[in-house]
Amino acid sequence: MKRRELGLSLLKENPYQVKTFDEYPVSMTDEEIANFCKQIRRDIVISTFSGGSGHPGGSLSATEMMGVLWTSFLHHKPSLPTWENRDYMIYSKGHVSPLIYSLYAETGYFNRELLSTFREFGSPLQGHPAKSRLDCVEVSTGSLGQGLSVAAGVAMGLKQDQKNNRVFALCGDGESQEGQIWEAIMSAAHYHLDNLILFFDYNNLEIDGWVEDVMGIAPVKEKFEAFNWHTVVVDGHNIGEIKNGIQTALQNKNRPTVIIGKTIKGKGVSFMENQADWHGKAPNEEQMTIALNDIA
Numbered sequence: 001m002k003r004r005e006l007g008l009s010l011l012k013e014n015p016y017q018v019k020t021f022d023e024y025p026v027s028m029t030d031e032e033i034a035n036f037c038k039q040i041r042r043d044i045v046i047s048t049f050s051g052g053s054g055h056p057g058g059s060l061s062a063t064e065m066m067g068v069l070w071t072s073f074l075h076h077k078p079s080l081p082t083w084e085n086r087d088y089m090i091y092s093k094g095h096v097s098p099l100i101y102s103l104y105a106e107t108g109y110f111n112r113e114l115l116s117t118f119r120e121f122g123s124p125l126q127g128h129p130a131k132s133r134l135d136c137v138e139v140s141t142g143s144l145g146q147g148l149s150v151a152a153g154v155a156m157g158l159k160q161d162q163k164n165n166r167v168f169a170l171c172g173d174g175e176s177q178e179g180q181i182w183e184a185i186m187s188a189a190h191y192h193l194d195n196l197i198l199f200f201d202y203n204n205l206e207i208d209g210w211v212e213d214v215m216g217i218a219p220v221k222e223k224f225e226a227f228n229w230h231t232v233v234v235d236g237h238n239i240g241e242i243k244n245g246i247q248t249a250l251q252n253k254n255r256p257t258v259i260i261g262k263t264i265k266g267k268g269v270s271f272m273e274n275q276a277d278w279h280g281k282a283p284n285e286e287q288m289t290i291a292l293n294d295i296a
């Protein structure tokens with residue numbers, strides 16, 4: 001209980017002056033996006049602290065890729081999650097719910113203070129995003145390997161209906177050890193789904209350690225190319241590179257695009273960086289204080 005109260009009092013603050021808008025995308029400078037991402041990191045740390053559990057590592061690694069997308073490219077309306085002109089964002093690695101909920105909060109789907117109920121019994125903010133609890137969740141995910149197939153199916157349906165909405169997805173490098181991911185990659189290319197853009201969070205770590213030790217996946221770019229995907233490699237923490245990467249992906253025709261983001265698990269929090277141990281663990285109060293200082 002004490003954790004939730006402390007979390008709530010911290011969430012009442014808005015140190016990076018994040019503003020919300022009626023409709024996205026909006027035009028933001030790289031500095032404004034960087035501040036948005038700092039607020040996202042802060043929320044990830046505070047919500048996992050409040051809940052006493054959760055997945056900070058892979059949430060922090062994907063922060064810039066999602067921060068750029070959500071502010072500057074994704075068409076969405078926080079007051080109307082089912083807006084017919086929205087782009088679809090599907091989190092194949094659904095365990096990064098601290099990141100997902102923070103993106104909703106910081107763009108105005110709900111009040112940031114709700115993040116203090118993360119993983120509380122009865123809260124809409126369950127450990128993995130559940131459409132039955134929260135209508136802005138596009139697809140319930142958490143069982144690794146499935147989300148990309150859903151994204152490919154949505155992209156195919158939009159094409160058949162001759163609609164211009166785009167579909168974005170996020171998957172993890174450890175997640176790509178699931179065979180279903182490669183079935184989705186194969187079918188997305190076969191059906192020429194150029195309205196599908198996948199962010200591949202290449203942080204090199206999974207739950208049990210280094211991806212290459214558990215089950216090697218390299219060379220990732222070459223494998224996607226062999227499956228006939230358009231590939232873009234970016235520094236997944238560099239806002240300018242991510243912007244360029246998305247722009248390139250949006251101009252691409254006839255093939256799906258993967259944006260391979262070279263990232264650091266736990267990015268921005270000194271003691272979490274590159275530590276598999278911080279895959280699915282909450283900070284205590286002392287660790288949270290250090291983390292918030294690191295982010296600032």
Ligand SMILES: Cc1ncc(C[n+]2csc(CCOP(=O)(O)OP(=O)(O)O)c2C)c(N)n1
Pocket residue numbers: 057058059061093095142143144145171172173174175176201203205206207265279
């Ligand atoms: C089908 C399935 N098996 C196992 C898990 C448990 N699990 C949750 S996260 C994770 C590791 C994922 O690694 P990665 O995709 O690299 O995620 P990231 O490092 O980006 O957080 C595992 C095995 C799961 N959620 N679903």
